[in-house]
Amino acid sequence: MTSSTSRPLTPRKVPRFRRFAVRTGAMARKETWHVVRDPSNLFLALGMPVVLIIVFGYGVSFDLDHVPVAIIDQDGTRTSRQVARDLTASGEFDAIADAGEPEDADRLFRRQEAAAAVILPRGMEKSLARGEQVTLQVLVDGSDGGRASSVIGSSAAIVRSASIRAAASGLPRAMVVPIRGRVRTLFNPELRSAVFLVPGLIAYVLAIAAVLLTALTVAREWERGNMEQLFATPVGRLEIVLGKLSPYLAIGLLQALLVLAVGTVVFDVPVRGHMALLAAGTLLFLAGTLSQGLFISVLARNQQVATQAGAISSLLPAVLLSGFLFPIENMPLALQVIASVFPSRYYVELLRGVMLKDAPLAVLWPQLAAMAAFAAVMIVLSTARFGRRIA
Amino acid sequence: MSDLITVSRLCRSFGSFQAVKDVSFKVGRGEIFGYLGANGAGKSTTIRMLCGLLQPTSGSAVVAGADVARDPEGVKRRIGYMSQKFSLYPDLTVFENLDFFGGAYGLSGRALRSRIDEVLDELGLRDRSRSLTSSLPGGARQRVALANALLHNPDVLFLDEPTAGVDPASRRDFIALVRRRVAQGTTAFLTTHYMDEAEYCDRVGLMVAGCLKVLDTPSALKANHVPGALFEVRTARRGDVTAALNAIQGLATIQRIGAGLRVRYDPSPGRDRVAESALAADPDAVVEAAEASLDDVFRAVVDQEAQ
Numbered sequence: 001m002t003s004s005t006s007r008p009l010t011p012r013k014v015p016r017f018r019r020f021a022v023r024t025g026a027m028a029r030k031e032t033w034h035v036v037r038d039p040s041n042l043f044l045a046l047g048m049p050v051v052l053i054i055v056f057g058y059g060v061s062f063d064l065d066h067v068p069v070a071i072i073d074q075d076g077t078r079t080s081r082q083v084a085r086d087l088t089a090s091g092e093f094d095a096i097a098d099a100g101e102p103e104d105a106d107r108l109f110r111r112q113e114a115a116a117a118v119i120l121p122r123g124m125e126k127s128l129a130r131g132e133q134v135t136l137q138v139l140v141d142g143s144d145g146g147r148a149s150s151v152i153g154s155s156a157a158i159v160r161s162a163s164i165r166a167a168a169s170g171l172p173r174a175m176v177v178p179i180r181g182r183v184r185t186l187f188n189p190e191l192r193s194a195v196f197l198v199p200g201l202i203a204y205v206l207a208i209a210a211v212l213l214t215a216l217t218v219a220r221e222w223e224r225g226n227m228e229q230l231f232a233t234p235v236g237r238l239e240i241v242l243g244k245l246s247p248y249l250a251i252g253l254l255q256a257l258l259v260l261a262v263g264t265v266v267f268d269v270p271v272r273g274h275m276a277l278l279a280a281g282t283l284l285f286l287a288g289t290l291s292q293g294l295f296i297s298v299l300a301r302n303q304q305v306a307t308q309a310g311a312i313s314s315l316l317p318a319v320l321l322s323g324f325l326f327p328i329e330n331m332p333l334a335l336q337v338i339a340s341v342f343p344s345r346y347y348v349e350l351l352r353g354v355m356l357k358d359a360p361l362a363v364l365w366p367q368l369a370a371m372a373a374f375a376a377v378m379i380v381l382s383t384a385r386f387g388r389r390i391a
Numbered sequence: 392m393s394d395l396i397t398v399s400r401l402c403r404s405f406g407s408f409q410a411v412k413d414v415s416f417k418v419g420r421g422e423i424f425g426y427l428g429a430n431g432a433g434k435s436t437t438i439r440m441l442c443g444l445l446q447p448t449s450g451s452a453v454v455a456g457a458d459v460a461r462d463p464e465g466v467k468r469r470i471g472y473m474s475q476k477f478s479l480y481p482d483l484t485v486f487e488n489l490d491f492f493g494g495a496y497g498l499s500g501r502a503l504r505s506r507i508d509e510v511l512d513e514l515g516l517r518d519r520s521r522s523l524t525s526s527l528p529g530g531a532r533q534r535v536a537l538a539n540a541l542l543h544n545p546d547v548l549f550l551d552e553p554t555a556g557v558d559p560a561s562r563r564d565f566i567a568l569v570r571r572r573v574a575q576g577t578t579a580f581l582t583t584h585y586m587d588e589a590e591y592c593d594r595v596g597l598m599v600a601g602c603l604k605v606l607d608t609p610s611a612l613k614a615n616h617v618p619g620a621l622f623e624v625r626t627a628r629r630g631d632v633t634a635a636l637n638a639i640q641g642l643a644t645i646q647r648i649g650a651g652l653r654v655r656y657d658p659s660p661g662r663d664r665v666a667e668s669a670l671a672a673d674p675d676a677v678v679e680a681a682e683a684s685l686d687d688v689f690r691a692v693v694d695q696e697a698q
Contacts, residue, residue: 019497026494030483033491037482225476229539232442232472233495234464 023235027243034217035247045213045251049205049259056201057267067092067151070099070108070117077125083136086161087118092154102137109141116140116151195270198263199351200324203344206256206282207289207318208311213248214293215300215310222301237386241379245290252286253279273354277361281354284371285347289314291378298385317342324348343371393420395547395578396441401450403436410436412601413450418547418580418594423573425592426582427689432598434582435475438551441580442472455546468496471540475551477532481525485516485535488524489542496543510538514568530561537568541577548572550581554588566591586685595685597692604692609685616691617655617683619643624669625651626676635672639664646690653681 035042071084088095096114108114119137127134138155142148221227230240260278263269271278293310300306319325321335322344328336339345346367353359353367361368396418403411411433418424428434439445441454443463451458457465479488486507493503511517514534519527524535533553540548550569554562566588573579581592589595589609596606605612626632629652636645636654642665643655656665666678 022494022497022499025499026491029494030480030487030491033483033487034480225474225478226480228444228474228476229472229478229492230495231444232467232470232474233492234467234497235495 020236020239023239024243024246027235027240028246031217031244031247035251042251045209046255046258049209049255050262052205053198053201053259053262054266056204057198057263065092066094067116067147068096068114069093070105070114071095071120072099072102072105072117073120074122075120075124079125079128080120083120083159084118087155087158090154090158102139105139109139109143114141115144115147116155118155195267195356196352197324198267198269199355200322200348202256202259202263202351203285203322203347204318204324205259206252206286206347207314207344209255210248210252210286210289211293211296211310211314212307213251214244214290215297215306216293216303217248218244218294218297219300219303219306222297223303237383240386241291241294241383244294245287245379248290249283249286252290253282256282256286269355271355272358273360274358277364278351278354281347281350281364281368281371284368284375285343288343288371288375288378291375291382295378295382295385298382318344321345322348340370341374343374346370394418395420395422396424396452396454396580398441398452399450401437401440401452402448403433403440403445404448409601411440414603415450416596416603416606418578420578421573421576422594423570423579423581423592425589425595426580426598427584427586427589427595427685428582428598429584433601434598435551437598438549438580438582441466442470442549443467444472468543469545470547470549471543471545472549473536473540473551473553475555477536479524479532479536479539482523484521484523485511485527485538486520488535489520489538492539493542498543506542506544510541513541513572514538528561529557530564533557533561533565534568537565541572544577546578548577548579550579552582552584554583554585559587562588586689589685597689599693599696604696605688612685612688613683617687620656621681621683621687622654622656622665623648623651623679623681624654624665624676625679626669626673628673628676631672632669632676635668636665639668644690644694651676653687655687 069087071087073080073084084095087093093116096108099117100108102117102119105114105117108117117139119139121134121136124134136159138152138159140148140151140155221230260271264271292313293306296309296313297306300309317339321328321331321339321342323339324344328339328345331339350364350367350371353364394417396416398417399415401411401414402409414433414437426434426437436445440447440459441452443454443457443459443466447460451460453459454466455469457463457469459466480491483491489507489510490503493499493506498506507520508517511520514537516531516534516538519531519535524532527535537550537553540550548569553569554565557565562585569579569581570591581588583589592609594606594608595612597604597612605616607615624632624636629647632652633645636642636652639656644653645655646653654665669676669678
């Protein structure tokens with residue numbers, strides 16, 4: 001006869017929610033053990049973002065600093081020397097010693113001795129004295145597009161202000177420009193790159209780490225045949241999905257805090273807004289990217305494919321389509337549409353808004369809503385694609 | 392009501408391939424049911440359908456009162472499943488694996504702790520509970536997998552080739568544990584291709600190419616499918632002996648085994664003729680009577696199919 005122990009141990013009376021909680025909790029606990037058992041992954045997860053942000057923070061800079069310029073002064077007068085001094089006064093440009101002749105510009109660019117050349121033409125002072133217009137030629141090495149456009153912008157501004165002063169001190173009073181523009185930059189007065197790059201970097205490192213974390217761990221279960229064993233138990237799909245996500249959400253939050261700390265301490269990036277808003281945004285962003293990784297691994301079912309798909313689908317949107325490096329407004333419509341799907345751009349907008357501008361919830365709720373929607377769609381998709389049956 | 396598994400006209404196709412064709416059987420409470428067959432004969436497909444992991448193409452199966460097609464979740468709550476692949480988490484300890492799977496079955500807190508203690512004792516794993524699963528020898532891992540499947544005291548235990556790749560001694564221990572469990576009222580359904588394992592089953596079903604060909608107790612199967620007497624002939628001159636034996640009328644089969652031949656002779660009182668012929672061909676040959684085994688049954692059924 002049946003012994004007393006062989007009646008089912010799960011009483012049918014137990015409320016559904018409690019069983020849901022027990023099973024989800026078991027999943028989360030197991031996932032935590034995996035992490036603890038292999039701390040190298042944890043160090044990678046926490047160390048990689050910090051290394052990345054330091055490398056990027058120092059390496060990626062749009063600040064113009066000591067760009068070598070050949071100032072070719074063919075006039076050799078007081079006025080031309082004044083213009084040359086103006087060009088180098090701000091520290092953005094360094095005049096190189098051996099400027100040579102205009103024909104030498106090519107050679108200087110090729111040897112990377114100069115990135116730009118400014119030619120102050122013969123008879124410049126006299127022409128100005130006569131009230132004639134003088135044209136300064138600025139040659140720019142266009143092989144580095146980003147630097148070239150910055151050089152063009154800066155040199156044009158310097159030349160303009162030099163010409164205004166020249167006109168003011170020059171003879172014909174009529175040449176004085178009556179209105180002066182005065183630009184004041186808000187939120188990032190020194191226009192330091194780090195200040196707007198660090199928020200973008202936070203999104204970038206979190207996106208990659210988060211997608212890869214889940215993509216790998218779920219694909220591993222498929223590969224090892226654990227998924228079949230899991231499916232033979234009463235654990236539901238949503239329980240697997242939520243149980244898998246929760247420990248990685250905690251790790252992700254830790255990553256975000258670390259990166260934020262490095263950003264504020266090392267790069268002096270301000271956090272002007274509310275931490276609560278920052279935390280809410282980060283949580284939603286992580287939920288979305290972790291679920292994206294989950295979805296990938298549900299489709300891929302093997303670690304190699306999942307790693308590649310995970311890296312590409314997190315890296316590209318986070319770097320190219322987030323507004324981190326390239327303004328989204330300048331992109332073709334198709335790319336703008338794609339950029340609007342991924343949560344990276346909303347997170348970058350939110351981070352910049354909160355950290356630099358103290359933007360309130362009233363302004364940032366669309367970003368939060370968009371990220372929440374992405375996370376919800378990803379969780380629903382992965383749950384739906386998670387076949388409970390193995391074939 | 393005493394039937395814990397009722398399968399009727401169960402079929403499963405993958406595309407145009409029929410993995411399981413029109414299979415029907417019943418398994419009673421407290422029975423060890425063995426499902427035998429070559430690789431690809433449809434054993435695993437059947438067991439997966441019975442565990443609610445795979446939807447049948449047609450036919451029906453009721454396991455522990457739940458219909459596998461309509462209520463797979465109900466089936467999963469009442470069964471324990473040990474899959475062919477080693478599917479514990481190697482980077483977790485024995486205790487952690489049990490703790491997780493117990494939670495997956497909805498057990499928690501004190502009930503789960505005491506249940507883990509019970510199965511650890513039952514399967515002789517108490518001193519292993521803190522070991523990483525990956526560090527265990529094959530036999531112990533198999534016992535951990537069994538412990539996992541028993542945590543929630545299932546009505547039916549499904550074991551899909553549970554001892555594949557395990558040494559014979561561990562295999563015997565494992566079967567002994569299953570038998571002890573079954574003696575307490577659990578029903579076991581196991582697939583295997585080890586015939587010695589099948590000998591321990593109360594009843595054995597034989598799958599050939601997706602069909603359940605025969606189903607009976609091991610002794611009845613031997614009596615019905617391996618009639619007559621069996622001899623084993625040890626000889627160095629296998630070719631000569633085979634030729635001499637083939638000349639005898641009524642000889643059913645000659646099969647080459649290790650260092651000799653296994654001969655089935657029909658009708659039964661023919662030992663002398665076999666011995667005479669064999670010795671005539673090779674004076675050094677040794678002729679011994681042998682017991683019929685499920686191997687012989689398997690061979691007889693497969694041969695019948697081939698004809």
